[in-house]
Amino acid sequence: MRERASRRGKARRAAAWLASFTLALSALAMHAGTERARAFRQTYTFEGSGWGHGVGMCQYGARGMAAAGHGYREILAYYYRGTQVSPWPCPQTIRVGLLEGVDAVQLAADAGSFRFYTAEGDIPGGVITRGETWTVKPGNGGFLLLRPDGSLLNGTSYGGVSKPLYLRGTSGGDVLRLPQNGNRRLGHLDSGHPLELNIQGSAPSSLRAVVISDFETYLKGLDEVPGSWPQEAVKAQAVAARSYAVRALGKHASSNFDICDEVHCQYYRGYDKESDSGWVRSVDATRGEVLTYAGQVAQCFYSSSCGGHTDNNEDVWGGSPVPYLRGVPDPYCMDSVNPHAHWRVTYSREEMEARLNAYAGTSVGTLYAVDLSDRTPSGRVRRATFTGSAGKKTVTGEQLRFILSLRSAMVDLEAENFDQYVLLANPSGSAARALVSMTGGSGAKQELEVEIPAFSRRTVHVNDHLEGEEVAVRVEADRGIVAERAMYFNYHGNLDGGSCSPGQQALSTTFYLAEGYTAQSFDSWVLLYNPGSQPARAVLDLLRDDGFTRGLSLEVPAASRVTVSVDGVEGFSSCAFSASVESDQPLAVERAMYFESDGRKGGHTAEASPSLSSNWYFGEGYTAEGFDTWILVGNPNARAAKVRFHLAPPGGKARVVEAVVPPRSRYTLHADDHLPASELAAFLESDLPVVA
Ligand SMILES: [Zn+2]
Ligand SMILES: [Zn+2]
Structure with missing residues (x-):
């Protein structure tokens, strides 16, 4: 990199470092709500089970029951509970x-x-x-x-x-x-x-x-x-x-x-x-x-194949529950005899939009997102929500089946790989040239030269250059530019969301992360990127609330990245934690979290702080209307830190909360407990340098 730069006789200046990652298994392009980063998914692959509405008798299940020696009266009594011939x-x-x-x-x-x-x-x-x-x-x-x-x-x-x-x-x-x-x-x-x-x-x-x-x-x-x-x-x-x-x-x-x-x-x-x-x-x-x-x-609804569980009539069609049309588990139909046990269908973006826009109930214009998370107790899509340029439209699972010609509503949208974009903005009056270097987890490398006109911006879709890999990105430019990374994902095919974060402008040998959580459905990852030419030896220290700690020795090869799944670290699979990193070579460090909690789900990434401080400022917080604001303090010091939180509502008097953070431990402040239903700004002061 340097050689190329010097050969051209240009003094390149490192403007931004971006450590980031993609998971090979995921990604739904999401509308970010900004012009800056719209990621359009190009294909939609549906994976499903069964054929038909799934209410009442499952024909392939009846076949399986008969093959297992059950008589027709038993079969009927199984699928229509409480009935008789x-x-x-x-x-x-x-x-x-x-x-x-x-x-x-x-x-x-x-x-x-x-x-x-x-x-x-x-x-x-x-x-x-x-x-x-x-x-x-x-x-x-x-x-x-x-x-x-x-x-x-x-x-x-x-x-x-x-x-x-x-x-x-x-x-x-x-x-x-x-x-x-x-x-x-x-x-x-x-x-x-x-x-x-x-x-x-x-x-x-x-x-x-x-x-x-x-x-x-x-x-x-x-x-x-x-x-x-x-x-x-x-x-x-x-x-x-x-x-x-x-x-x-x-x-x-x-x-x-x-x-x-x-x-x-x-x-x-x-x-x-x-x-x-x-x-x-x-x-x-x-x-x-x-x-x-x-x-x-009896009203004997039946369908070809239930996909493993029949459904309650009211969950599929609405209306009143019918006592004998209850969902029952069906272990009999998911065998190799049943050609509908598992199926896939793929639509292009154009096909999806043509089908959706043909009906007023799903006419969303340009399609941004598909949400199939509202499920019946048996696992069928109860309601599907489509979000697009013309708004948000919701239909029932049966309507979804009809509109998209799906065999059943026991269906998932197959996750694509994460989509990752690098956004380069040039705020100066002269054109800038940037070299975008992408390093995959497999060691594959791609470079891209980008010319950014004066007062303009360019977007690099990283997936176009390195697909299906964890990727770290380095941006080097001949003048000062701003680089951001945007990611859109569908983690485990379930947690949709996006995140956008600025690149780290400087590398460091120390990093601190206040927040991490692995309990319930939270997953946390720590990502270390070594853009240098020397392998880095790093120690990742994890701290729990109760003072339990664990140090992990990591080797981060030159021009490579390492991903640590904190959930997989012994003692940290179900806890809140803080983390610190010390390395013998300069690194970029980020934390990524994916979660589903209290009906909220999504993910976010954050760059680690390269230093501790006694003062931390937070411009943004909101505790009303379903928002929760938490402030996390990590104390990697050998002695307890006394901290004061100043929670300031708009134009009001700040609420002060004092706390002691034990040595090598962390503390969580739930701002809602102290300043409910309010916007707030927060200021934290500590007698020892901490990370928040
Ligand atoms: Zn008819
Ligand atoms: Zn079945």
């Missing part, structure tokens, strides 16, 4: 909605033939023979029947609003196909169970297709689980599906049918599912059986 007078038929709001219905005869008719009788010539596809359209106030060649049958219309058109098979074994309905095929159409076409209003897209199915035949057409699964799981599904259908009667009454053919109700595949003998056998084996609770048919 009971015979029930089920309806004879059920109206299943197949198409709605279409301007034409195509009808193809795959086997046999079909006849059109209305309440007034059969329509002359209205027969679809095998291999033909006819089309029905609204017109002349009724139904127009178009032959395969498009010609209109009989030159007239039939039926009308409230006068449905019907279609029945003519021979038994007839199979009708609806190309618009995913080529869904229907069998068993007869005059008691026909396909019914409705006209609703006068709009062109007013057609609806409903099959009036025998109730048990409808169940045999449901495609919720494969009949090849262990039979007791399939029988449990048959009872749950039958119960669901009984409860769902009238769910779509406003559309003149009982139940739809989609996952919204239950997925109905129709005729083609009836060849699944294992499923049909299970429907027959449980014929007429439903699940009851307190004498009523």
